Amino acid sequence: MAVGWYTEAPDRPRVLVAFSSDAGGAFGAPVEVDVAEGDHAPSGPVAVALDDDGHALVLWLATAGPNEAILSLARVSPDGKRGEELVVAKGPPSRLGGISQIVRAGDQVAVAWVEGVLRRVRAVAIPLAGIPAPADRRPRPVVASGRTPSEQGSTREPAPDLKLVSLGGDEVSLASLRGRAVLLNIWATWCVPCIQEIPELAALHERHGKDGLVVVGVNVDSADTSSKVRAFVAERKIPFAVWLDPEMRVPRAFRVDGLPATLVIDRGGRLVSRLERPIAPDDPEITQAVSRALSDS
Incomplete structure (x- = not known):
């Protein structure tokens, strides 16, 4: 099993994951998944699922400056290696500040999160094969459905009378x-x-x-x-x-x-x-x- 969490100890925000081979009786040393650097800072929450090889599929939220939040997914191994992170969603912090979850479903994972002031639930399905293996740092696109629309644009549609x-x-x-x-x-x-x-x-x-x-x-x-x-x-x-x-x-x-x-x-x-x-x-x-x-x- 594996557990993930967000912490600000000892000196800056970071996301960690720890593995146990005896159903939680004891855990190995925490593995660092993400750490604050420059304008980038993990902010939680953190969710974890496992693949067939015992790697953790870690889902977490981070900010990239004051106006952008990023929901990311990465595969992490017990020996401390981490694959290239996949960006599941981006948006203003007010939009992506809700709860997120990840669930293993056969040969893919389902990722869901609460979004926006209307508390809408968004979800995507991501094939396990599309999540880079630990130590594989090559960029990979997220294969997902249900992407969020653009936050801005010009339409000329009639404004509703409210x-x-x-x-x-x-x-x-x-x-x-x-x-x-x-x-x-x-x-x-x-x-x-x-x-x-x-x-x-x-x-x-x-x-x-x-x-x-x-x-x-x-x-x-x-x-x-x-x-x-x-x-x-x-x-x-x-x-x-x-x-x-x-x-x-x-x-x-x-x-x-x-x-x-x-x-x-x-x-x-x-x-x-x-x-x-x-x-x-x-x-x-x-x-x-x-x-x-x-x-x-």
């Missing part, structure tokens, strides 16, 4: 903003990247409000925390409108999986751009999308 409640308790809707360009930012008070991009949203509000852009922050905190959201907005002096969406109607309608997410809608009510990552200072993609939304009738 009715929510403003921070002041009034009913509001997207239809009421027709004729103006709209930037919807889906966020939560517990989402650190969401908080970090508030200054950029405020700058867009100040810069383009006179041109006809309406910036709306759609908050998806639970309904019992609305007073906390109001205090949060007041404390940070957020200058743009904030709508409450505890039932997550907006993420569902726009098929958004991660936070933060930004949707740009033109004056005709059509979706110009969707972005499922934090907005960077002077973000060129958002700048171009806002420009298109303001110029379209």
